[in-house]
Amino acid sequence: xxxxxxxxxxxxxxxxxxxxxxxxxxxxxxxxxxxxxxxxxxxxxxxxxxxxxxxxxxxxxxxxxxxxxxxxxxxxxxxxxxxxxxxxxxxxxxxxxxxxxxxxxxxxxxxxxxxxxxxxxxxxxxxxxxxxxxxxxxxxxxxxxxxxxxxxxxxxxxxxxxxxxxxxxxxxxxxxxxxxxxxxxxxxxxxxxxxxxxxxxxxxxxxxxxxxxxxxxxxxxxxxxxxxxxxxxxxxxxxxxxxxxxxxxxxxxxxxxxxxxxxxxxxxxxxxxxxxxxxxxxxxxxxxxxxxxxxxxxxxxxxxxxxxxxxxxxxxxxxxxxxxxxxxxxxxxxxxxxxxxxxxxxxxxxxxxxxxxxxxxxxxxxxxxxxxxxxxxxxxxxxxxxxxxxxxxxxxxxxxxxxxxxxxxxxxxxxxxxxxxxxxxxxxxx
Amino acid sequence: xxxxxxxxxxxxxxxxxxxxxxxxxxxxxxxxxxxxxxxxxxxxxxxxxxxxxxxxxxxxxxxxxxxxxxxxxxxxxxxxx
Numbered sequence: 027x028x029x030x031x032x033x034x035x036x037x038x039x040x041x042x043x044x045x046x047x048x049x050x051x052x053x054x055x056x057x058x059x060x061x062x063x064x065x066x067x068x069x070x071x072x073x074x075x076x077x078x079x080x081x082x083x084x085x086x087x088x089x090x091x092x093x094x095x096x097x098x099x100x101x102x103x104x105x106x107x108x109x110x111x112x113x114x115x116x117x118x119x120x121x122x123x124x125x126x127x128x129x130x131x132x133x134x135x136x137x138x139x140x141x142x143x144x145x146x147x148x149x150x151x152x153x154x155x156x157x158x159x160x161x162x163x164x165x166x167x168x169x170x171x172x173x174x175x176x177x178x179x180x181x182x183x184x185x186x187x188x189x190x191x192x193x194x195x196x197x198x199x200x201x202x203x204x205x206x207x208x209x210x211x212x213x214x215x216x217x218x219x220x221x222x223x224x225x226x227x228x229x230x231x232x233x234x235x236x237x238x239x240x241x242x243x244x245x246x247x248x249x250x251x252x253x254x255x256x257x258x259x260x261x262x263x264x265x266x267x268x269x270x271x272x273x274x275x276x277x278x279x280x281x282x283x284x285x286x287x288x289x290x291x292x293x294x295x296x297x298x299x300x301x302x303x304x305x306x307x308x309x310x311x312x313x314x315x316x317x318x319x320x321x322x323x324x325x326x327x328x329x330x331x332x333x334x335x336x337x338x339x340x341x342x343x344x345x346x347x348x349x350x351x352x353x354x355x356x357x358x359x360x361x362x363x364x365x366x367x368x369x370x371x372x373x374x375x376x377x378x379x380x381x382x383x384x385x386x387x388x389x390x391x392x393x394x395x396x397x398x399x400x401x402x403x404x405x406x407x408x409x410x411x412x413x414x415x416x417x418x419x420x421x422x423x424x425x426x427x428x429x430x431x432x433x434x435x436x437x438x439x440x441x442x443x444x445x446x447x448x449x450x451x452x453x454x455x456x
Numbered sequence: 457x458x459x460x461x462x463x464x465x466x467x468x469x470x471x472x473x474x475x476x477x478x479x480x481x482x483x484x485x486x487x488x489x490x491x492x493x494x495x496x497x498x499x500x501x502x503x504x505x506x507x508x509x510x511x512x513x514x515x516x517x518x519x520x521x522x523x524x525x526x527x528x529x530x531x532x533x534x535x536x537x
Binding site: 098099101102103104163167168169170173 | 474475481496
């Protein structure tokens with residue numbers, strides 16, 4: 027019996043990944059993203075998108091050399107907040123890799139959908155519209171403002187562009203949103219409501235309000251003089267996260283159909299675990315019991331035990347609270363295996379993509395399995411006694427293994443863990 | 457302002473602000489049928505005209521603007537009233 031079937035006596039539909047897409051501060055497509063994170067390159071720099079000179083935090087990870095005109099018509103781009111642009115770009119790459127292109131009349135189109143995960147939606151558009159409202163009055167706000175702002179529109183836009191006429195929804199759980207999106211999309215396929223789902227998320231909040239708001243919550247690093255060294259998960263001198271922007275998308279398919287059409291299986295979505303800290307609006311529950319339950323639930327859903335986990339892509343934000351708590355949670359969830367399993371935080375290079383983080387880190391986890399190489403946690407110079415696991419410091423590491431876990435924890439106490447199986451697992455008969 | 461100048465400035469607004477295709481813009485062009493402007497786009501168009509020419513176009517007058525030529529006429533009437 028394959029891992030995905032182990033938990034339940036009856037046959038359950040299996041969900042595989044057949045396409046991936048990324049746009050990030052370290053690369054505007056999957057290949058350049060992977061190259062950067064395996065070379066330990068940081069995408070963090072001084073903020074240039076707006077005048078951040080009055081801010082406590084003046085650094086962020088923006089998408090480099092981004093020209094919307096390269097991807098969208100002038101007429102269309104006016105209606106697209108940056109957050110939607112990012113998700114649409116990632117979705118295009120994923121669909122192209124999967125080799126899927128539907129006409130609206132195709133039967134398969136009605137059996138395909140989208141789940142988008144995001145934190146804020148069109149923040150930049152929202153703040154622009156409020157400014158217009160204040161300065162010029164209600165009859166000067168844009169008729170397309172509301173559509174640009176609402177968080178679900180990114181899902182709608184992708185369904186429009188790719189003719190996906192089945193379940194199209196959106197999940198909003200802050201920094202775990204796009205991890206939830208992938209899990210929820212897999213569940214939609216498992217219960218038979220769709221055969222293909224485009225799942226992922228994005229965020230674009232490097233704006234004056236975005237930075238000011240998080241800075242005031244004391245969540246952001248203020249290592250403004252050394253941007254590339256600011257995001258230092260698990261390091262003793264970490265002082266907060268660095269905001270990133272971008273998005274990721276996975277094409278998920280029911281496994282038998284994917285094989286029947288000759289798709290290349292990149293990985294299998296094996297486990298989806300969720301829990302709530304039920305503790306504080308921003309701080310994790312001390313001791314990591316909440317996150318540990320999500321990890322255990324994901325392993326149980328995948329039908330694996332901790333001895334089989336080969337890599338954990340940590341939430342690893344570089345905040346004092348998260349990194350210590352996540353370390354404790356990994357120990358609770360994995361027991362003795364916690365000291366064996368390599369754990370790395372790719373946020374050390376990309377920054378924190380908030381609602382888009384889960385999807386981008388899912389791509390990193392799947393690539394790690396596919397290429398047998400773990401991207402490092404960079405800037406890990408001084409170990410913190412509370413963070414004493416193997417975080418793959420500073421250099422990538424070759425490994426072999428079949429199961430990777432990805433953690434995403436959001437403000438509000440949302441804990442989400444996904445377990446991915448390698449393509450070897452995905453291709454194995456149940 | 458004469459019609460020629462109105463047309464020239466309107467053309468600029470349609471191309472640069474609404475992203476319409478310059479080659480398709482002429483006085484006979486119908487916004488919805490020829491220039492692919494949807495209902496939201498029509499509102500954007502009217503707002504852009506109000507901003508560009510400093511006029512107000514209430515909904516009951518806006519209902520009658522279907523072509524570039526009709527837009528030019530309406531602006532001309534308001535500016536020369």
